[in-house]
Amino acid sequence: MKVLQLLPIGNLEGGLLMELGPALADTFHVPCEAIPRPLEAEIAFHRERQQYHSSELLYQMQGYVRDDCWRLLGVTDCDLYIPILTFVFGEAQLGGPCALVSLHRLRQEFYGLPPDRGALSERLLKEAVHEIGHTLNLTHCEDYSCAMAPSHAVEWIDLKESRLCQSCRSRILQENQNLFTSSSF
Ligand SMILES: [Zn+2]
Numbered sequence: 001m002k003v004l005q006l007l008p009i010g011n012l013e014g015g016l017l018m019e020l021g022p023a024l025a026d027t028f029h030v031p032c033e034a035i036p037r038p039l040e041a042e043i044a045f046h047r048e049r050q051q052y053h054s055s056e057l058l059y060q061m062q063g064y065v066r067d068d069c070w071r072l073l074g075v076t077d078c079d080l081y082i083p084i085l086t087f088v089f090g091e092a093q094l095g096g097p098c099a100l101v102s103l104h105r106l107r108q109e110f111y112g113l114p115p116d117r118g119a120l121s122e123r124l125l126k127e128a129v130h131e132i133g134h135t136l137n138l139t140h141c142e143d144y145s146c147a148m149a150p151s152h153a154v155e156w157i158d159l160k161e162s163r164l165c166q167s168c169r170s171r172i173l174q175e176n177q178n179l180f181t182s183s184s185f
């Protein structure tokens with residue numbers, strides 16, 4: 001059976017990946033495992049912006065895709081950007097296999113608020129489901145509570161749920177019939 005691989009990028013606190021793995025395995029009905037050795041982020045660092053080029057990291061991630069890989073999700077604490085935007089929460093290859101999410105702007109501390117571990121881990125899960133959804137060919141969803149709803153600020157992320165709406169789930173099932181074994185998905 002194919003595996004959802006989690007790849008830490010740069011320095012990352014291990015505990016968050018330990019929580020994220022089972023939650024994603026549950027959502028997508030695939031086994032999930034973390035790759036122990038992190039990908040170095042420095043190659044994607046932009047000195048003037050003091051940020052990391054998201055697409056460059058996605059490109060570097062391809063070297064980690066194994067034969068038994070279902071999807072490869074990179075998780076980083078680095079602040080990500082693409083040239084046309086001031087920042088991105090994450091980025092994905094539409095149709096797969098790689099996706100990437102950043103914790104940087106999901107932390108309450110980034111907005112001058114006290115740390116909230118629960119909020120951080122919920123936001124991370126929502127964004128991870130969202131980006132993996134893109135690797136499954138899903139586009140943005142009009143249902144504001146669906147994980148595939150677009151979010152340009154953390155407030156929007158907090159509004160949505162970590163699950164996909166019925167319509168997104170049926171789209172995945174139609175397009176990827178072999179991917180899922182569980183009818184409950
Ligand atoms: Zn999106």
Ligand SMILES: [Zn+2]
Pocket residue numbers: 141142143146147148149164165166167168169
């Ligand atoms: Zn949806």
